Amino acid sequence: MNLRHATLHQLRIFLAVARHNSFARAAEELHLSPPTLSLQVKQLSETVGQPLFEQLGKKIFLTATGQTLADACADIESRMERLSQDLAALQGVEKGSLKLAILTTVKYTVPKLLGGFCAAHPGIDVAMVVCNRENLLLRLASNQDDLYIMGQPSENMDVVCEDFADNPLVLVAPPSHPLVGRQRLSPKRLKDEPFVLREPGSGTRLTTEKFFAGQGVRLKTRLEVGSNEAIKQTVAGGLGLAVLSATTVVSELALGELVLLDVVGFPLIRRWHVVYPRGKRLSPAALAFKDWLFEHRPRPGPSR
Template structure:
């Protein structure tokens, strides 16, 4: 047997994602490179590891056994690397963060310097909708979560990061001419985020407050998809401006003034109140408390300037 750690890593990722294409993207490899590694690993076993039925990859019973063994081997190797770095006095371990989808425009800027300062840290950041973010926190599967609305059914501690401002936006073809376009907004197609999104909740709360009629609506599952639909002229949406920098500054979309807008909430880094933070997690929290204002000043100056100009 001459299988390599790289072959085991590739096989585990293919098994997790059930796709060579997705595995290649996750590992930053070409599809042919992933296929070659799979073949080289399979050639060392007489029993099939995977079966391809139609276009779907299925892991065989024997393959599942190899996956579990591979995970143990890879974990031991990682542990050796961590121990080596720790022996040299470096901060080592995993930092797990779950981020609501719009938070992908925020969180990387609050991670970059910390991760670069500590090469022994393995970052795992999952970007998903609010329901899944809160569930991962509730299950103690992550150290921190980034949300704009604090969950009410679990006890958490929080560290405020920066404002989250939402505005009605449309493409340049829509003709909104007034300082308050509430009545006009009630007549146009509206674009929503999916159920469970904090942005959708804010939009529905606003509509309920001002008796919006049930009219044409489109539902999409990401902030980026909503933005592209707005740009294409499919409708109007209430969106966090943090993800609209280029579209706003280049006049690709425009703000629609309306009653009691903008709506401002706050991005919060939260963690379970009962959780004992790991050394890595505690170090990151200390970093955030110390550096967050400088990060905002250096990375989000356009954001503050744009809000103040409204």
């Protein structure tokens, strides 16, 4: 066995497969064809001299050798990332790269801030991933990005979490709903109203259910929908009420496609956070964007 024959490219591919426990998902992440990826892993296994994965049914698992190699690859990747940051620091903040992962709901706010940052720092190479809460937490747990922008992370995660802006949640209805125009509605008045909710685990859904449970109201769920866009269309079609981030419904409210309901306790105020693993050394580019985020963050406006 001579690991000097292993390439960084092979190690990166192997680590992606180990992280996903899937050749197909690793190939998708790395933009490689599955046969090409499989060949690289096979060649690495031959270099190591022992199998790296075992297949049980349709699932693959790391062997003991594979786990040892995966741990080493993670160390190598971390060291290469630090090297990249050190080199970028020597060149100043105008060079380097920035990898962001943001919650789907934040796509109405952060890309505009990112656009201004890129215009001010054209030498920084920026990549951004938009995903739901579950996938965002998975990316955070495996330290795949520089910064994560989301609501409240899980309490059991060892992370730095800094809030930078309000995220008011509003209750919307179709314009024809009989409660439109009524003043100071009690939350209990909605106990028989059908609701359109995000998928289980969504931060918006968790906040909504917690609020109504505190009012002694169990929501009547008509539909569970996986995107804010689909929820807005469903509510506009008269299939129920919904609680959404105010940033996601600006256009629909302006056009009269949706209407705010005046319910006591609303808007529910959550906060947007910039998050990263505790102990992570942020690159100059990441630090610069974090500063930009706080300097140019949306200012609170009237609640209604």
